Amino acid sequence: MADAAPAADHDRTSPSLRLARVLAVGFGLHLKMMMRSSFDGFLGVLWPLFFATIAFLMFRAGAGGESLVFASFGAAVMGIWSSTSTSAGSAMQRERWHGTLELLVSAPVHFAAVLLPVTVAMSALGLYSMTATLLLSRFVFGVDLPFEQPVALAFAIVATVVSIGAMGFLLAVSFVRYRTAWALGNLLEYPVWLIAGFLVPLALLPAWVRPISWVLAPTWGVDAIREAASGGGPWPEMGLALALGAVYLVIGIAVLETVLSSARRAGSLALA
Amino acid sequence: MTCQYGEGYGNPPLATRPQALRLAPVTAVVEAIDLHRTYRTTTGTFRRRSIDVEAVRGVSFEIEEGELFGLLGPNGAGKTTTIKMLITLLIPTAGHARVLGHDVVDDAHWVRERIGYVFGGDRGLYERLSALDNLRYFAELYGVDPKRQRARIDELLELVGLEGREKERVEGYSRGMRQRLHIARGLLHDPPVLFLDEPTIGVDPVGARELRQTIAGLKDAGKTVLLTTHYMFEADSLCDRIAVVAKGRIVAEGTPRDLKGSVSEGVVVEIEVYGIEDSTVELLRTIEGVNSVAVEDRDQAQVVVVQADVGREPTHDVLARLDGVSLGRVTTREPTLEDAYVALVTEQPVAVDG
Numbered sequence: 001m002a003d004a005a006p007a008a009d010h011d012r013t014s015p016s017l018r019l020a021r022v023l024a025v026g027f028g029l030h031l032k033m034m035m036r037s038s039f040d041g042f043l044g045v046l047w048p049l050f051f052a053t054i055a056f057l058m059f060r061a062g063a064g065g066e067s068l069v070f071a072s073f074g075a076a077v078m079g080i081w082s083s084t085s086t087s088a089g090s091a092m093q094r095e096r097w098h099g100t101l102e103l104l105v106s107a108p109v110h111f112a113a114v115l116l117p118v119t120v121a122m123s124a125l126g127l128y129s130m131t132a133t134l135l136l137s138r139f140v141f142g143v144d145l146p147f148e149q150p151v152a153l154a155f156a157i158v159a160t161v162v163s164i165g166a167m168g169f170l171l172a173v174s175f176v177r178y179r180t181a182w183a184l185g186n187l188l189e190y191p192v193w194l195i196a197g198f199l200v201p202l203a204l205l206p207a208w209v210r211p212i213s214w215v216l217a218p219t220w221g222v223d224a225i226r227e228a229a230s231g232g233g234p235w236p237e238m239g240l241a242l243a244l245g246a247v248y249l250v251i252g253i254a255v256l257e258t259v260l261s262s263a264r265r266a267g268s269l270a271l272a
Numbered sequence: 273m274t275c276q277y278g279e280g281y282g283n284p285p286l287a288t289r290p291q292a293l294r295l296a297p298v299t300a301v302v303e304a305i306d307l308h309r310t311y312r313t314t315t316g317t318f319r320r321r322s323i324d325v326e327a328v329r330g331v332s333f334e335i336e337e338g339e340l341f342g343l344l345g346p347n348g349a350g351k352t353t354t355i356k357m358l359i360t361l362l363i364p365t366a367g368h369a370r371v372l373g374h375d376v377v378d379d380a381h382w383v384r385e386r387i388g389y390v391f392g393g394d395r396g397l398y399e400r401l402s403a404l405d406n407l408r409y410f411a412e413l414y415g416v417d418p419k420r421q422r423a424r425i426d427e428l429l430e431l432v433g434l435e436g437r438e439k440e441r442v443e444g445y446s447r448g449m450r451q452r453l454h455i456a457r458g459l460l461h462d463p464p465v466l467f468l469d470e471p472t473i474g475v476d477p478v479g480a481r482e483l484r485q486t487i488a489g490l491k492d493a494g495k496t497v498l499l500t501t502h503y504m505f506e507a508d509s510l511c512d513r514i515a516v517v518a519k520g521r522i523v524a525e526g527t528p529r530d531l532k533g534s535v536s537e538g539v540v541v542e543i544e545v546y547g548i549e550d551s552t553v554e555l556l557r558t559i560e561g562v563n564s565v566a567v568e569d570r571d572q573a574q575v576v577v578v579q580a581d582v583g584r585e586p587t588h589d590v591l592a593r594l595d596g597v598s599l600g601r602v603t604t605r606e607p608t609l610e611d612a613y614v615a616l617v618t619e620q621p622v623a624v625d626g
Contacts, residue, residue, distance in 0.1 A: 013417075018415060021412060021418065022412050022413065025408065025409060025412045026412070029398075029401060029405055029409050032401065032405070033400045033401055036400045037400070097395075098395055098396065098399070099393070099395025099396040100396055102356075102361055103389070103396055103410070103457075105361065106359055106360060106361050106384055107384065107410070107413040107414060108381055108384035108385040108415060109413050109414075109415065114413065261363070264360075264361060264362055265363045267309075267311050267362055
């Protein structure tokens with residue numbers, strides 16, 4: 001019988017190093033792929049700007065001042081969330097159309113390591129719209145944005161991107177099994193805008209909604225960004241965002257094997 | 273008929289297999305043991321109804337080390353479903369499969385590290401990325417040593433004749449170039465076992481010939497290969513053994529020579545007709561000594577191809593039953609390998625109930 005050992009070229013580095021490489025290369029290539037569509041990029045920037053403009057006009061007509069700063073950072077994170085929630089489903093659907101989903105599933109690496117870089121790349125792409133939104137608020141609406149702790153702000157943004165990417169990962173797990181689950185991402189886009197307090201302070205929401213807000217990483221991510229920008233202490237919020245991101249990852253990884261096994265049983269991986 | 277039906281795992285007998293294999297059993301590299309696969313699909317818009325479709329109905333075969341084994345059959349015969357069970361993408365509804373002695377369901381990860389999968393067609397590549405990026409990504413997923421990746425990719429690009437084009441985006445590639453890139457991708461981790469699912473489909477004749485040379489080279493390199501195709505000549509020129517699949521079952525298995533031998537005697541009558549009813553075709557099938565009847569469309573006409581046993585001259589009986597049908601040219605000839613294939617996949621001499 002043929003040699004049962006993997007080929008001589010097989011990567012014999014430590015599993016953690018190999019995982020890091022798979023994540024990094026996957027992130028880089030998926031980001032490259034997404035950035036190559038100028039039309040997608042144009043829409044990704046333009047779309048959130050419309051919503052941000054509506055928000056700015058409403059806030060300017062109302063309270064103005066501090067509220068506009070609040071809305072600016074909220075609208076900026078909205079772009080990251082929208083990019084992830086709506087794209088995570090379509091990305092899985094695209095893998096189906098391209099016939100690559102089966103190849104990814106049949107690769108000898110945990111599927112979580114394949115999926116996570118895709119969704120984190122999407123939330124990273126949301127940085128485009130975040131930057132555009134902040135520029136819009138500064139130069140079009142004349143909002144005097146504070147940047148009290150630039151280093152902490154940079155960390156807060158990275159923590160927000162990663163935790164939203166992890167949330168997208170949890171969504172994408174369901175998209176692997178159910179072909180039409182991409183609609184779930186679209187469905188969740190606007191409620192999270194509201195519940196995570198992007199534009200409206202959580203204090204204004206009914207008390208029963210707040211526990212839902214607390215388990216959403218974007219809630220803490222946007223808080224951390226606001227705190228860092230205004231010179232407060234962003235670290236607890238940042239920690240919570242990352243911790244929730246880790247919880248999403250653990251849940252996603254735990255159910256992924258079951259989901260994949262179900263897809264292999266149902267034969268739904270190749271169905272577009 | 274040299275090519276026999278029925279034996280082993282409840283399948284057609286393997287009487288055509290080399291004698292040595294039956295005398296001294298060798299552990300097979302790939303084993304399919306009474307594989308079944310059923311899909312559930314729905315019909316209707318408002319009143320939905322679930323239907324179970326049996327794509328594979330008890331397929332069994334073994335592939336020895338270094339062998340190039342062909343699964344030959346028409347579209348929808350169950351070839352791709354069988355291959356997907358073997359490469360761990362589908363879980364069999366019943367039956368088992370082992371690759372290198374490991375169960376494809378229980379030891380999926382172990383199996384994945386040691387197999388390569390290549391399928392035909394345009395899909396399965398990232399169009400917006402270059403060939404190099406595609407290969408780099410899959411090299412990472414398949415755990416190719418980072419220090420060896422670039423050298424390995426260069427070797428494979430040369431093997432499949434894509435050197436110098438690797439930095440171009442795949443969206444600009446021809447079907448043949450994509451197919452060659454698919455093969456390079458499947459070989460990245462140098463797997464001992466390869467599954468090639470219709471790798472030449474849609475490729476022009478010259479490109480297909482080059483691909484067949486590449487596939488023959490894989491066998492020379494000692495790989496164990498399972499190839500699915502619906503081209504008889506492709507299976508004939510490449511495969512050590514062939515299993516003919518029709519409607520989810522193996523209807524014959526043997527060497528290409530065995531299959532040819534099964535039809536070397538007998539006679540084929542071709543009758544050009546202009547409009548023939550299905551009921552008339554059925555009537556032709558009832559003629560004594562007739563093994564198969566197939567209808568092929570050629571330009572404005574159709575050609576009825578009737579295969580009969582040796583010593584039978586069915587022309588008279590056939591023409592008698594075509595009374596009232598507009599006829600053209602009638603020819604009689606010796607059967608070819610393609611006739612054997614057509615007879616097997618259209619008639620299925622063994623009972624294929626259910």
